[in-house]
Amino acid sequence: MSALLQLRDVSVRFGGLVAVDGATFDVERGTIQGLIGPNGAGKTTLLNAINGVYRKHSGTITFDGETISGMHPFQCAKRGIARAHQLVRPLNDLSVLANVTVGACFGRENLGLRQATKVAEETLASVGLGDRAEMLAGKLNVAQKKKLELARALASRPLLLLADEVLAGLNPQEVADMLGIFHHIRQQGVTVIMIEHLMHAVMNVSDRIVVLDYGRKIAEGTPQEVQADPRVIEAYLGDPVVAARFLQEGA
Amino acid sequence: MRRYRLPFLPLVVGLIAILAAVPILTSNPSMREELFLVFMLVTLASSINIIMGYTGYVSFGHIVFFGLGGYFAFYLMQVQGWHFLAALVAAAIPSALIALLIGIPILRLRGAYFALATVGINEATKTAINNFDPFGGAVGMFFNFSIYAQYGGAKAAGELAYYVMTIVAIATIATSYVIKRSKFGLSLMAIREDQDVAMVVGIDPARAKVVAYVISAVFPALAGATFFFKNGIIEPGHAFDLLRSIESLVMCVLGGVGTVAGPIVGAAVYEWLRGFLITNPTLANFQLFLAGLLLLVVVLFVTPGLVGWLRNRFPVLRSYVP
Numbered sequence: 001m002s003a004l005l006q007l008r009d010v011s012v013r014f015g016g017l018v019a020v021d022g023a024t025f026d027v028e029r030g031t032i033q034g035l036i037g038p039n040g041a042g043k044t045t046l047l048n049a050i051n052g053v054y055r056k057h058s059g060t061i062t063f064d065g066e067t068i069s070g071m072h073p074f075q076c077a078k079r080g081i082a083r084a085h086q087l088v089r090p091l092n093d094l095s096v097l098a099n100v101t102v103g104a105c106f107g108r109e110n111l112g113l114r115q116a117t118k119v120a121e122e123t124l125a126s127v128g129l130g131d132r133a134e135m136l137a138g139k140l141n142v143a144q145k146k147k148l149e150l151a152r153a154l155a156s157r158p159l160l161l162l163a164d165e166v167l168a169g170l171n172p173q174e175v176a177d178m179l180g181i182f183h184h185i186r187q188q189g190v191t192v193i194m195i196e197h198l199m200h201a202v203m204n205v206s207d208r209i210v211v212l213d214y215g216r217k218i219a220e221g222t223p224q225e226v227q228a229d230p231r232v233i234e235a236y237l238g239d240p241v242v243a244a245r246f247l248q249e250g251a
Numbered sequence: 252m253r254r255y256r257l258p259f260l261p262l263v264v265g266l267i268a269i270l271a272a273v274p275i276l277t278s279n280p281s282m283r284e285e286l287f288l289v290f291m292l293v294t295l296a297s298s299i300n301i302i303m304g305y306t307g308y309v310s311f312g313h314i315v316f317f318g319l320g321g322y323f324a325f326y327l328m329q330v331q332g333w334h335f336l337a338a339l340v341a342a343a344i345p346s347a348l349i350a351l352l353i354g355i356p357i358l359r360l361r362g363a364y365f366a367l368a369t370v371g372i373n374e375a376t377k378t379a380i381n382n383f384d385p386f387g388g389a390v391g392m393f394f395n396f397s398i399y400a401q402y403g404g405a406k407a408a409g410e411l412a413y414y415v416m417t418i419v420a421i422a423t424i425a426t427s428y429v430i431k432r433s434k435f436g437l438s439l440m441a442i443r444e445d446q447d448v449a450m451v452v453g454i455d456p457a458r459a460k461v462v463a464y465v466i467s468a469v470f471p472a473l474a475g476a477t478f479f480f481k482n483g484i485i486e487p488g489h490a491f492d493l494l495r496s497i498e499s500l501v502m503c504v505l506g507g508v509g510t511v512a513g514p515i516v517g518a519a520v521y522e523w524l525r526g527f528l529i530t531n532p533t534l535a536n537f538q539l540f541l542a543g544l545l546l547l548v549v550v551l552f553v554t555p556g557l558v559g560w561l562r563n564r565f566p567v568l569r570s571y572v573p
Contacts, residue, residue: 077453
């Protein structure tokens with residue numbers, strides 16, 4: 001079977017700025033794909049291209065055997081692409097349960113309200129927000145909002161989850177909790193693309209990693225391969241020779 | 252755990268039906284007139300709540316559909332000689348179609364731009380009707396008194412209009428309730444909270460908003476048709492009166508935007524208050540001033556409105572009062 005998601009020469013331009021420049025890679029079914037790179041490398045922009053927020057990109061994106069380039073975000077969602085945003089975006093005046101029910105209702109399975117509520121309750125329990133169901137989403141703390149964002153995405157039972165820095169701003173205990181949730185997600189067979197700046201986390205949890213810099217893919221491979229790649233070290237730290245010396249001295 | 256839930260809708264419908272029967276049984280025409288107006292205001296406020304409260308789009312010129320419904324029905328009765336009930340149903344159709352045609356472009360606008368566009372549409376429609384001869388132009392249209400003969404005289408026609416207005420109000424509340432509790436309603440509220448997120452989770456906002464707008468346009472059209480049938484005269488300034496539009500927004504805000512019960516409570520309280528002020532000799536001159544002051548107080552200190560405030564104060568109410 002072919003890869004779940006195939007990107008072929010995908011570029012996103014904002015006027016003269018090329019935010020993503022000819023990205024080409026595959027995401028295999030059931031894997032967690034890390035997407036890393038320095039700030040401004042185009043990671044979030046690439047996710048926006050995948051789920052249709054930036055519909056006007058060049059190149060081709062194929063999802064589950066179907067070309068989805070040019071589709072609206074809601075059409076991508078119906079086909080099974082869910083998104084957890086970097087800056088959490090809860091529906092503040094709705095209850096936590098209603099937020100997650102929205103995810104279950106309108107996603108891939110298009111459930112009725114009653115069934116969606118049940119799925120939402122299960123999903124909330126699985127991310128550890130079961131006791132907050134009746135609260136207004138706006139009243140949660142940051143870590144809880146991050147979990148809510150993830151729960152809303154997961155409740156749609158997606159084929160592909162786009163997770164944008166879900167670990168940012170969490171303390172070590174919360175990060176550990178969240179990584180537990182990701183292991184659970186992987187067991188359910190959901191494919192994940194995760195953007196992450198916490199290197200130990202992304203190296204730990206990812207099957208493969210793609211590295212972007214200035215909108216271009218500069219490396220791709222297993223976490224070990226990527227870590228050892230001089231171009232990656234250069235992108236993060238500057239001159240590779242200096243960086244290697246710096247790392248040795250540091251150690 | 253299963254919570255016992257009071258059947259809100261049958262309760263409210265029952266109360267309105269009982270209330271509506273009182274002036275008929277006691278043959279009290281002034282109370283009937285008063286209730287006719289209250290039911291009309293409930294209809295206007297509840298229907299505006301569907302687009303403003305649930306979807307988050309403040310339709311400032313929503314009265315345009317009241318006027319259009321009134322004009323279409325009046326034309327069918329006066330010029331084509333239709334029966335009121337036939338004209339009532341028929342008038343809702345072009346009003347809904349116009350809402351569809353207007354809604355598709357203007358619902359792309361957000362915030363203040365949408366509100367302004369709806370005011371513009373109301374004013375443009377008023378001007379157009381002012382110059383539209385089949386509808387009587389600036390003079391408008393009026394019934395010959397004999398037209399009420401087929402309903403058994405003016406008094407019987409007035410009663411028929413009263414019954415119809417009661418049913419329209421009940422239908423509006425029922426629709427508002429069903430939407431609020433439905434998957435469609437959830438999609439509207441998701442759009443209200445964050446349209447971009449709604450789109451990412453799989454909602455087509457453009458379609459949902461237009462459907463909500465058309466639904467919220469049908470009931471004012473029915474109310475307009477009924478009101479001007481009873482009134483016997485229709486002219487542009489009265490049909491497309493922006494002040495009435497603003498008043499229905501005020502009732503919504505007063506009662507609680509986005510709740511089913513809010514616009515009902517808001518309309519009743521507002522009308523009761525106005526009646527009180529107008530009949531009080533010292534306060535009569537300050538009627539609009541006090542109404543404005545009240546709005547200011549609500550917006551500043553009780554932002555969620557009366558029903559919203561009660562729901563926040565006593566969370567138990569949340570499951571009883573939608």
